[in-house]
Amino acid sequence: MKRKLFLLFVGLMVIFVLSACGSKSQEDVVKELNSKLGDLNSYKVNAKMTLQMGAEPQVYEVEIWHKDPTYYRVNLKNAKQDQSQMILRNDEGVYVLTPALNKSFKFQSDWPQNSSQAYLYESLIKDIIEDKEAKFESTKDHYVFETKTRYQNNKMLPVQEIKLNKKDLSPAMVKVMDVDHNALVTVEFSKVKFNASFDKDDFDMKKNMTGAQLGLPAMAQVNAKEFAVKYPTTEIPGVSLIEEKEVSFEDGKRVILTYDGEKSFTLIQEMAQAVTTTGAATYVKGEPVDLGFTVGALTDRSITWTQDGVDYMIASNDLSPEEMVNIARSVQGDGIK
Template identity: 45%
Template sequence: MFKKVGIRMIIVFGLVLLLSACGEKSQEDVLEELQENIQEISGYKANAEMKMNTGQEEQAFSIEVWHKKEDFYRVALSNESAEKESQIILKNEDGVFVLTPELNKSFKFQSEWPENSSQPYLYESLVGDIVEDSEATFTSDDNNYIFKTKTNYQSNSNLPYQEIYIDKQSLAPVLINVLDKDDNTRVTVSFTKFEMNPSFGEKDFDMEENMANARPDDVPASGDVTETAVPVLSPVNTVGAQLNERIEQELENGKRIISTYTGEKNFTLVQEKLDVVPTLSSPKVVEGDIVNLGHTHGVLSEGSLEWDYEGMSFLLASDELTRAELIEVAQSIEVAVEGK
């Protein structure tokens, strides 16, 4: 009798181990499935909410991502209060574009984007970061596979890690936490919708079509003058410099503010707002990299960083700030309204 009970217990224990082994996939198994999924799908459409805690106040944005194989991308970024996209990154057969429809403004790059840096809202970028990190850690909960990997931000070493949550059933991204050096979450991307193998229209990735469709209805056209007050913005992070001089210039159709900072490292901030939106022209061809400033995307070149935000254009220039410091100063400007 005892012998029979012993045999039964061994059989039951063996079945438990077998079922357990079958139910839990290894890191290698999941990684292989992710790579196969990336290869098999024709593209995707996704919606996400991004929150950033890299400054004094939390900032929240909505992101819409379209990707069509092989190399077509449309990433639309907007404030939660905005009715239409405030900025669009577009990649098609003609190149990479950063569009600001509100200002009828566009930049064109010959760029390796998005392959040249981590992109927390692009599926293939996340999978690529997992693949590239031989030291990535792997855990799971009831619904998700969880990877912790190194990031690859070319111009920002302050966010070296990320946690990537992947849905067990669909293999779609669910949640991304971008971490600082102390493992504090600084950026969160929460996916609210992820559709694989969607259909796309013929002009979904056309530059002019996207500019026209995303332009707010109340943008003053060329010749229509709408004078508005220009708030003076100042950086919280000045890298040890102090405001030395501020000059306000009245333009024919707007206003320009030039702020000069001197100290440990000198830099100049130029802020400009036009009362008349120029007629849409050909994109400005630039040499530089697209960088994520949180509230917008900027153009980072040697010694300068240029971006648009809430109807204004900004230029941050310095021969002394590093690329990372240019980004840090620019990221701190949005919340630093004088008199706030």
């Protein structure tokens, strides 16, 4: 009897050892990711991005194209409101396109090299490689990493969980979390195609603008005279809304919200005007900053962005760039007044 128990014990130990030998360590997976990053020539990815930064979740369909070394095309579409915006990078620079308004803005920027990007595969790999204190878990189908993010001017989203498929190390899901580990941005990847092929002009600004405008409503329908005023849902201690002023124009209105207290800032909202002629992109000072639902232009004293046909600007001599970004991300509905 003892002999049988001993042989059973030995057999279980052998199975355990063999199983352990078959599983990859964190170092093994990081090494493979490093190799994959070096061989990454191109890809096409579809994903669903959910934001939990406002009163209600906002869901966006995201289509990402990348061609080595610096060609990018990221199409963000609001699943409910049929609004879209595109980030484009080619040899000429970085562009943000708003097809419904026939507008294009150009940045001189290193985007996306200068910070984390939850929907860009190579950015996720870099986050994993560069964080020497990353946590690691191996499940049945996935490798799961918890890493620090590399967002600029943003302590609101310091950590992320990156889930990779074991089969080919493709991205499965990313959760970008706040200091309490609440997921504020979730990206679920549905289609990943490596070594994708592209036509010569797939990253051309004019071609993408024209293609994105097909099937859109007429510009006059987009430019309604009225819009719902939105307020930040992020609260800054000691700061409150002291004035709300509306200025009427023949073709719309401008709403100016003034906040004051320990720090002061102004939030301006105005119906965006469509461009009726196709011309060169407007050069924008500042850095493109990912707000999740759109891309803004960030300087030391202001941040501007367009959402759902409305132009927004936050201006302040007191707020840090990080604080302006956090407030901008929370301007999504009825909030703190």
